[in-house]
Amino acid sequence: MPSSRPPTSRGAPPPRADTPFTLAPGEPFTWHSESDAPEPERLSPADDRLSADAALKRVRRGEYLLYTGDFHNARQLLGAIGRRLGHAEKARSPLEAFRAERRARQLEHETLSRIVVALDSQYRLGLSRAPDVALACRQVWGEPTTAFTLVPLKQLLGMLGAAEWRRKGLSVPGLTGLLHPHYGVYLPTRTDYVELLLSVPDVKGKRVFDVGTGTGVLSFLLLQRGAESVVATDCDSRAVACARENAERLGLARRFQAMEADLFPEGQADLVVSNPPWIPEPPKNRVDRAVFDEDNRFLQRFLEGLPSHLAPGGEGLLLLSNLAVLLGLRPQGWLEEQFARCGLSVKWTRSTQARHSKAKDRSDPLHAARSREVTTLYCLVPAPRGA
Template identity: 80%
Template sequence: MDRPRRPTTSPFEFPPGAAFTWHSESDEPAPTRLSPVDDGLSADTALKRVRRGEFLRYTGDFHNAKQLLGALGRRLERPWQARTPLEAFRAERRARQQEHATLSRIVVALDRGYRLDLARAPDVAEACRQVWGEPTEDFTVVPLKQLLGMLGAAEWRRKGLAVPGLKGLIHPHYGVYLPTRTDYVELLAAVPDVNGQRVFDVGTGTGVLSFLLLQQGAAFVQATDCDSRAVACARENAERLGLSQRFQVTEGDLFPEGKADLVVCNPPWIPEPPKNRVDRAVFDEDSQFLRRFLEGLPAALNPGGEGLLILSDLAVLLGLRPPGWLEEQFERCGLTVVWKESTPARHSKAKDKADPLHAARSREITTLYGLVPTTRRE
């Protein structure tokens, strides 16, 4: 570990038993006891203590705290060599869950101004206010790993992210799916003329699909998302891009009220239970969201309207869905595929042979389906 330096300001006092606000993305209950630890704690000892159920409040040096997290992660059991993609997926999820359960017990305390009580700590106040708003207690306690994620997200939000085909930058918020996988975004270039169309964007996230369609000539987009953070993110991005007059977003589970000429959706693609709030952008237990989207799509379309579904086939490659399942859902919901466009995965994990799921991810295909009610084809 680095040799700790003297803090530039004295750390605040965090009295034993003090009331605090607890923040956890996985809705874990607040710890009833916090054990203060410092730079003298070894990774082996920390691992034994957290496995006994302790929450360790780090009070030493910020850089040493980060190194402790890394050392703990390296001591965790890695997924074994699996015989099938499904076994590999199950093992990888268990490993990630164990990692979260272990590392989230290394926590830090913040004061009323969101000042981090560690030597050499960066200023975290802006990142905290962006996610939580103003504090309601004198102290806030958060897993260090989560706080590091918030700092990284604040930097993405400050700098912005370039997206192929979009004029301007997307500024993602913490907890909102980051559109770094551009294959699904680039598929929108295949969409026929959208000039003058009214669009619904279901599960908008950062709003990136809405903004691409608006820049392609759509008249208006009404977007929804079930997460309040995504709603705030999409609204801010629309203002930054000068599109707020033609874009509206509301918090909702599925479709907005009314009907649209075009309905676009890039749903979660893994039919498994999410483990935390962030997971909901990727995991859709028993395909409930996708099923309900397809069931409600015909009623959400104006006469002559069309639905656009963007979906990866990774669930099939992993053995989580049988081949042909999606086509069966189209038929069940009275939908016909009138055209489709596909692209192989180009994200980094598809090329990483060390990734436990490389066998499936290297063959992943993402497809944009153009859907209309079957009655129109008869």
């Protein structure tokens, strides 16, 4: 999230587009961090002379390194530091492996995020041979508000990659037209859950709620199959903007409404669909919220509120992986107990084995669990009275 130092009376003139620049001590800047890390209190200069070993020692001491050298050398430095961090420790159980993997990923994120770069008042990157990053920055942050912006290089690289996905678009099975994801919105590259939705019968003429819409992909599949309308919600403003833009691109905006909301929209629908976060652990950053659901809070609240948001004869469609059960993060049978507690019955299910790349990667620390992962589509209806 951004933070901004108050401006001073002294401002540096903007550099030429082809001229690397540095941030002077005391210069006002805006700091952007996806993990809400506080802005650096002290920045140490670094350039192409810095070795990966020396950089790692310095960031481990708590330094933030403001890189002012060559863009390609900076990327190589990040990679070299990452390789020196090693891998997650060996674990005896899937749960231990999961915990170790998360610790390793968090350490990598915290370490690499201390390599920082500066952008000027036009979002030009102050490194030689730097690409044009202005569009990617404006897509995520809007217009610059101070003379300089600081951002972890690792985050900026992620933004550049996302901007390319957004430009090219993504083909999704069953969807006519391309989906254009935004930075920070879950990318539906795992198509197993999307394909399960194609098996839902009788969607024509149905009014739909899509809870936690993300890119809007589930809404668009249902609309293209004949659903009358969709009201979609998401707690993240980026996801709402992404879904609206994609509805326009696909010619579905007239029947699609997206709003920022904690969970359900008001009223009732014939179909209520959700593909909630499937790992009941705390998210580490904003992007994590699409995958991690601390203490199953989102899932439980969805199930508790579902009966009251179903129109007479309506159905709830829940897409959920069993990876949490395989990792030992959720006991076997817990989900069925929640259905009963919330007054819901399972009308039917469809399941598919995970086909994403990690399920086939034997070098992955979680391969034992991921190779057995199954995603299930549950069709839920209110339980009969007295059941």
